Amino acid sequence: MLNRLKKEEGFTLIEVLAAMLIVSIVALAFTAYFGNALTFAKTNQNKTIMSNLARNALVYMQKQDFKRLEAYFDSGSATVVKTGNALSAQRVGITPETFGSCTNATTGACAFRDIFVNGNLQPTMAVLQPTVNGIQYRVVIEYQKDLNRSVADGGTLLLPISATVTPASAGNAGPGADAVTVEGYVNANSIR
Template identity: 35%
Template sequence: MNRYKQKVDKERKNFWRREQGFTLVEVMAGIVILSVVAMMAMTFFSSSLSYSKINENKTVMVNLARNALVYAEKQDFAAWKQYFVTSNKSEVTGMACLSGSACSQYSFLVPNSSPEVLARVLNPSVNGVKYTVTIRYQKMSSSSAAALPASVANIKNDTNYLLPIVVSVQGPEHQNGMSGTSVEGYITNETIR
């Protein structure tokens, strides 16, 4: 047994003496491979962060659109009907309503609140980012009405009780070619609320 132990000890010592380490080429190849893997990982995390930021911004815009939709739904139906249907105007935009005094052109649409409130609804700022809201009247075309069942088309065309609107929100990245978001809804007559 003693001989066996001596032989193992001798082989172990020889192994460590023969070990020369890594060559410079092997070290450089390892660094290059590690660098490529690190760059790929950084690209993945960078694109994930960008995608997350886009989704966060989209969520904010959807919530702002819903807020503006609820605000419009609670206003006087007759005033909105007169603006959209009788006056044949198609939109209320935040671009024309940057301040309370500039919003006075829309003041008859919101008789129960001040134009400053409408200006804040149409031009909200969230976390220092400014957005622009546009409320558009969705007039039903004859071709789209023909595609719907008659009962549904009659309801959608009946401006005595429902005004179909689309609320669109644009963020600052709209100038960079990125799109905003839209939410559809109805301003309903007070008699059916």
């Protein structure tokens, strides 16, 4: 019986510790991988939310009065969203602040509040300042005059615009959520 016990072989303490070290190194590698995958998934979620908000803003703008929208963009009262320099012209558009202070005023940008149905700015503000998952976003509608077509190419029937979505507070929306821009056109009422 004693001989049989001597012949039994097992793992030594050093072999067990070496195996545990190898398993822990592999586990750390997987932990880093899953951490990166989680960050990547959160980045994609943020970009998807911002893309959907931009598309929502474009659809909302496409339902507004074409002639009044065109008059607003061509007026001197339009909000400047990007200043111009010698190489590029200034860009105008609609920001949450454009109509945010309008009550019953009929001057400046407020004179164009009838772009929106019944002059009701509450839905407009909801589109320009949405909150999703507890994070507030800011939407800026920009008129892209340099993309406007000639009259022969149907330029009088389309207004090129873009919607840019950013988090209201920088870094608040998490990784990869700097800004998302979606471009589109507002069609004239005659071709809707």
